[in-house]
Amino acid sequence: xxxxxxxxxxxxxxxxxxxxxxxxxxxxxxxxxxxxxxxxxxxxxxxxxxxxxxxxxxxxxxxxxxxxxxxxxxxxxxxxxxxxxxxxxxxxxxxxxxxxxxxxxxxxxxxxxxxxxxxxxxxxxxxxxxxxxxxxxxxxxxxxxxxxxxxxxxxxxxxxxxxxxxxxxxxxxxxxxxxxxxxxxxxxxxxxxxxxxxxxxxxxxxxxxxxxxxxxxxxxxxxxxxxxxxxxxxxxxxxxxxxxxxxxxxx
Numbered sequence: 001x002x003x004x005x006x007x008x009x010x011x012x013x014x015x016x017x018x019x020x021x022x023x024x025x026x027x028x029x030x031x032x033x034x035x036x037x038x039x040x041x042x043x044x045x046x047x048x049x050x051x052x053x054x055x056x057x058x059x060x061x062x063x064x065x066x067x068x069x070x071x072x073x074x075x076x077x078x079x080x081x082x083x084x085x086x087x088x089x090x091x092x093x094x095x096x097x098x099x100x101x102x103x104x105x106x107x108x109x110x111x112x113x114x115x116x117x118x119x120x121x122x123x124x125x126x127x128x129x130x131x132x133x134x135x136x137x138x139x140x141x142x143x144x145x146x147x148x149x150x151x152x153x154x155x156x157x158x159x160x161x162x163x164x165x166x167x168x169x170x171x172x173x174x175x176x177x178x179x180x181x182x183x184x185x186x187x188x189x190x191x192x193x194x195x196x197x198x199x200x201x202x203x204x205x206x207x208x209x210x211x212x213x214x215x216x217x218x219x220x221x222x223x224x225x226x227x228x229x230x231x232x233x234x235x236x237x238x239x240x241x242x243x244x245x246x247x248x249x250x251x
Contacts, residue, residue: 007093008101015105026113033063033117041127053130054207058200060114061139064107065146065174065196070167071106072099072150073157080157096235099154103147135203138220142199145224151231155238195224 019026040059076099079085088095122129153166178190178197191197198220205212 003093004097004101007091007098008104011098011101011105012108015109019109030113030117033113034120036063037117037121038125041121041125052208053128054204056118056127056129057135057203057207060118061142061196061200061203062175062178063114064110064143065178066171067106067110068103068143068146069150069153069170069174071103073153073167075099075102076154076157095239096151096232099151100147103143103150107143130207132206134206138199138202138206138217141220141224142195145195145199145220145227148224148227148229148231151228151235155231155235158235158238192219193223195220195227198223 037056037059041056076085079088088098091098093101118129121127149170153170156166174194174196178194178200191201198216202212202216202220
């Protein structure tokens with residue numbers, strides 16, 4: 001536990017220093033996020049009526065999902081390109097633990113940007129946006145499932161190094177088949193196998209004041225844990241294979 005705490009503190013400090021040194025990138029990212037979310041509202045909402053107060057949830061979830069599934073694999077690819085990947089392997093914390101800490105730090109820093117962007121959209125365009133603290137545990141459970149997908153993509157990165165195409169495919173699948181656009185409707189079979197779809201549906205129901213069946217929450221927990229376990233298993237399997245075959249260091 002102490003190793004994980006030190007690792008998390010170090011990664012958090014690293015993200016802070018990068019944000020401090022390269023703040024122009026973050027300013028540009030804020031503008032890009034602003035334009036993207038405004039585009040989502042204009043493109044997918046009915047122009048004849050204002051979106052309800054929970055409409056934004058799907059886009060916010062998708063943004064987090066789009067980033068978190070690729071954050072770890074991009075980090076591994078960058079480390080292998082710069083020749084510093086071996087240094088990660090000799091650290092006292094396991095590589096899977098380091099990637100998890102990086103994912104949490106990414107979520108924290110991106111949350112600040114999301115809050116700023118959504119607040120600006122709410123003020124400038126008078127778009128209703130309600131929130132409930134009960135959404136946070138649902139959000140955390142959903143992110144665990146997405147971290148599992150991230151581990152799986154990281155395993156592919158250990159083998160192929162460049163996995164941007166896989167990440168793009170996963171991103172578009174999540175956008176169109178997880179209920180991002182219309183989370184008020186259960187998206188058929190996809191709802192029962194995709195934690196993101198379940199997280200969006202439950203979060204919107206909570207914000208709208210509707211009762212959430214225990215079955216839906218239990219299904220989300222089971223699916224997220226299943227994705228996390230499967231992703232970790234795949235990652236550790238590839239790590240063991242990579243140590244034997246020497247493919248982990250190749251770029």
